[in-house]
Amino acid sequence: MTTLRLGQMILKDCGEKSWRLADYEARGGYQALRRVLQEQWPPERIVEEVKASALRGRGGAGFPTGLKWSFMPRQFPGEKYVVCNSDEGEPGTFKDRDILRYNPHSVIEGMTLAAYAMGASRGYNYIHGEIYEVYERFEEAIAEARAAGYLGENILGSGFSFELYAHLGYGAYICGEETALLESIEGKKGQPRFKPPFPASYGLYGRPTTINNTETFASIPFLLTMGGEAFHRLGKPNNGGMKIFSVSGHVNRPGNYELPLGTPFAKLLELAGGVRGGRRLKAVIPGGSSTPVLPAAVMMECTLDYDSLAKAGSMLGSGAVIVMDETTCMVRALERLSYFYYEESCGQCTPCREGTGWLYRVVHRIERGEGRSEDLDLLQRVTTQIMGRTICALGEAASLPVQSFINHFRDEFLHHIEKKCCLVPREVQRAGSEIAVEA
Amino acid sequence: MLSQEALARIDREIAKYPPGKKQSAVMAALRIAQEEHGWLSQEIISFVAEYLEMPPVAVYEVATFYNMFDLKPVGRYKITVCTNLPCALSGGEHAADHLKERLGIGFGETTSDGLFTLKEGECMGACGDAPVILVNNRRMFCRMTRERLDSLLESLRAESEEKGRR
Ligand SMILES: Cc1cc2nc3c(=O)[nH]c(=O)nc-3n(C[C@H](O)[C@H](O)[C@H](O)COP(=O)(O)O)c2cc1C
Numbered sequence: 019m020t021t022l023r024l025g026q027m028i029l030k031d032c033g034e035k036s037w038r039l040a041d042y043e044a045r046g047g048y049q050a051l052r053r054v055l056q057e058q059w060p061p062e063r064i065v066e067e068v069k070a071s072a073l074r075g076r077g078g079a080g081f082p083t084g085l086k087w088s089f090m091p092r093q094f095p096g097e098k099y100v101v102c103n104s105d106e107g108e109p110g111t112f113k114d115r116d117i118l119r120y121n122p123h124s125v126i127e128g129m130t131l132a133a134y135a136m137g138a139s140r141g142y143n144y145i146h147g148e149i150y151e152v153y154e155r156f157e158e159a160i161a162e163a164r165a166a167g168y169l170g171e172n173i174l175g176s177g178f179s180f181e182l183y184a185h186l187g188y189g190a191y192i193c194g195e196e197t198a199l200l201e202s203i204e205g206k207k208g209q210p211r212f213k214p215p216f217p218a219s220y221g222l223y224g225r226p227t228t229i230n231n232t233e234t235f236a237s238i239p240f241l242l243t244m245g246g247e248a249f250h251r252l253g254k255p256n257n258g259g260m261k262i263f264s265v266s267g268h269v270n271r272p273g274n275y276e277l278p279l280g281t282p283f284a285k286l287l288e289l290a291g292g293v294r295g296g297r298r299l300k301a302v303i304p305g306g307s308s309t310p311v312l313p314a315a316v317m318m319e320c321t322l323d324y325d326s327l328a329k330a331g332s333m334l335g336s337g338a339v340i341v342m343d344e345t346t347c348m349v350r351a352l353e354r355l356s357y358f359y360y361e362e363s364c365g366q367c368t369p370c371r372e373g374t375g376w377l378y379r380v381v382h383r384i385e386r387g388e389g390r391s392e393d394l395d396l397l398q399r400v401t402t403q404i405m406g407r408t409i410c411a412l413g414e415a416a417s418l419p420v421q422s423f424i425n426h427f428r429d430e431f432l433h434h435i436e437k438k439c440c441l442v443p444r445e446v447q448r449a450g451s452e453i454a455v456e457a
Numbered sequence: 458m459l460s461q462e463a464l465a466r467i468d469r470e471i472a473k474y475p476p477g478k479k480q481s482a483v484m485a486a487l488r489i490a491q492e493e494h495g496w497l498s499q500e501i502i503s504f505v506a507e508y509l510e511m512p513p514v515a516v517y518e519v520a521t522f523y524n525m526f527d528l529k530p531v532g533r534y535k536i537t538v539c540t541n542l543p544c545a546l547s548g549g550e551h552a553a554d555h556l557k558e559r560l561g562i563g564f565g566e567t568t569s570d571g572l573f574t575l576k577e578g579e580c581m582g583a584c585g586d587a588p589v590i591l592v593n594n595r596r597m598f599c600r601m602t603r604e605r606l607d608s609l610l611e612s613l614r615a616e617s618e619e620k621g622r623r
């Protein structure tokens with residue numbers, strides 16, 4: 019039993035028994051790296067291809083990858099770093115785990131190509147602490163690549179050298195934020211840094227650094243093999259390529275589905291076996307828990323890409339699609355998320371530290387039937403006091419769910435406050451969230 | 458304080474970082490120490506600090522910041538259950554309730570025989586496999602029905618007895 023349901027590019031033809039170097043090579047792996055080194059590509063050419071591909075960061079923010087890479091001062095003397103963000107902890111997201119365990123070499127090749135393009139000689143992959151077994155496998159894959167001459171000194175006789183290491187996280191969501199992640203690699207508490215300076219000028223150990231998500235790096239070999247333009251055409255304009263969607267919640271077949279950007283949500287829902295038990299769809303969080311929730315009717319009209327979801331008032335985020343059916347109490351769902359952000363705030367900015375506590379406590383009391391009529395306004399006010407006043411985007415991540423849940427499901431919140439109970443009976447909620455494992 | 462094997466593992470971690478950046482191995486060193494001792498006492502933290510040439514308070518800060526470190530003793534098997542929203546929609550809370558009932562303890566508690574500690578966890582990046590649990594920070598178990606939870610507890614008990622006999 020696996021969460022890999024449909025692979026069309028990164029996850030194509032790979033799995034529990036085909037993650038090794040020889041399998042990857044049989045799928046055409048390391049051809050892009052061979053070609054770049056043999057033909058002695060000027061590094062700028064890689065950056066140009068990535069720009070042409072319209073590849074946008076797969077970690078959540080969707081920043082154009084080619085543009086980010088062009089910020090690296092490649093002529094700058096001394097050590098430069100590429101860092102991979104595999105600290106996948108955004109609730110709903112479980113794609114990087116499948117990439118790392120089923121196709122780890124795509125990440126290694128992608129990082130090596132990135133290092134070549136940006137003149138970096140060292141890299142780290144920061145892996146989420148809870149997936150220890152995946153971390154062990156990644157270390158094995160690094161050893162395979164090193165033994166085969168794809169990593170280390172003088173790669174494939176080209177004169178280019180790159181060393182790669184894995185760093186294991188240990189249970190702090192905030193380390194997914196790129197500067198917190200760098201602090202963490204440096205052996206400190208994972209507290210985000212003020213930006214600017216950005217990592218491209220002041221990154222790991224104060225050196226120029228580029229950080230990308232696992233899926234972003236894993237896309238690079240495919241992108242270079244097919245060419246930037248062809249990669250772009252896989253998706254839609256400004257939304258190039260394939261994307262892995264992690265579908266969780268109330269569906270019959272939760273799992274990862276790799277699809278072209280621009281695929282209708284309705285199609286993904288169908289692939290995922292539809293809503294569990296034939297129940298009615300109520301709401302979807304389309305891009306990981308930090309992105310605004312959308313009601314079923316709005317979501318069913320969306321295509322899965324950065325632009326369509328932005329237009330609908332949400333975000334593609336990390337591509338984590340959390341499906342909720344009619345048995346879900348939206349107040350309770352929000353309460354759980356608010357608790358998470360409160361727990362995971364690193365505490366260094368007052369608006370976030372205090373604000374996330376307020377959000378949780380107020381949603382909690384509404385859920386328990388102890389809410390007051392002014393509480394919805396209070397929640398709104400707290401979010402506006404957080405947003406835009408914090409060092410990192412966790413402040414927004416905690417606020418957007420609160421705003422969107424109340425905005426779209428106000429009647430459920432009012433029912434809790436006025437009637438002191440839930441619109442969805444407790445037994446219905448319990449039955450709807452039963453353990454549902456396929457035979 | 459730590460075995461030769463643990464120290465060798467820590468040295469391998471230190472070697473991943475540039476010269477003079479030993480501190481980068483602090484998370485790994487604490488993890489390895491915790492794997493050997495079960496939890497992180499003041500003495501262990503001071504030992505790691507000395508080994509990495511760091512001020513003890515800096516190591517302590519790291520140990521308290523990351524949730525998977527235990528600064529108090531835990532049972533032989535620490536079981537962490539994910540109850541975050543995506544898991545909760547697919548049985549995460551039911552699985553947690555079942556474990557609480559079977560073990561007779563709540564979150565943050567340890568069974569009187571010192572065998573099991575139950576912890577509530579946040580998203581483990583495996584939501585499509587709900588319910589998800591993690592044993593001793595290392596072994597992940599997926600799609601845990603009540604039956605599978607029961608047999609896991611059984612096998613952990615057996616494993617512990619086995620170790621006890623040796
Ligand atoms: C609170 C918070 C958590 C984040 N968690 C992750 C994460 O788990 N994985 C990830 O790739 N990016 C995460 N990000 C985004 C990173 O800061 C960064 O934008 C990303 O790694 C850049 O890579 P990309 O451009 O390839 O997406 C997070 C950001 C914030 C504010």
Ligand code: SF4
Nearest residue numbers: 364366367370408410
């Ligand atoms: S916004 Fe929150 S998580 Fe981010 S730096 Fe400030 S306190 Fe820490």
Ligand code: FES
Nearest residue numbers: 539544580581584
């Ligand atoms: S919510 Fe449980 S693993 Fe993600």
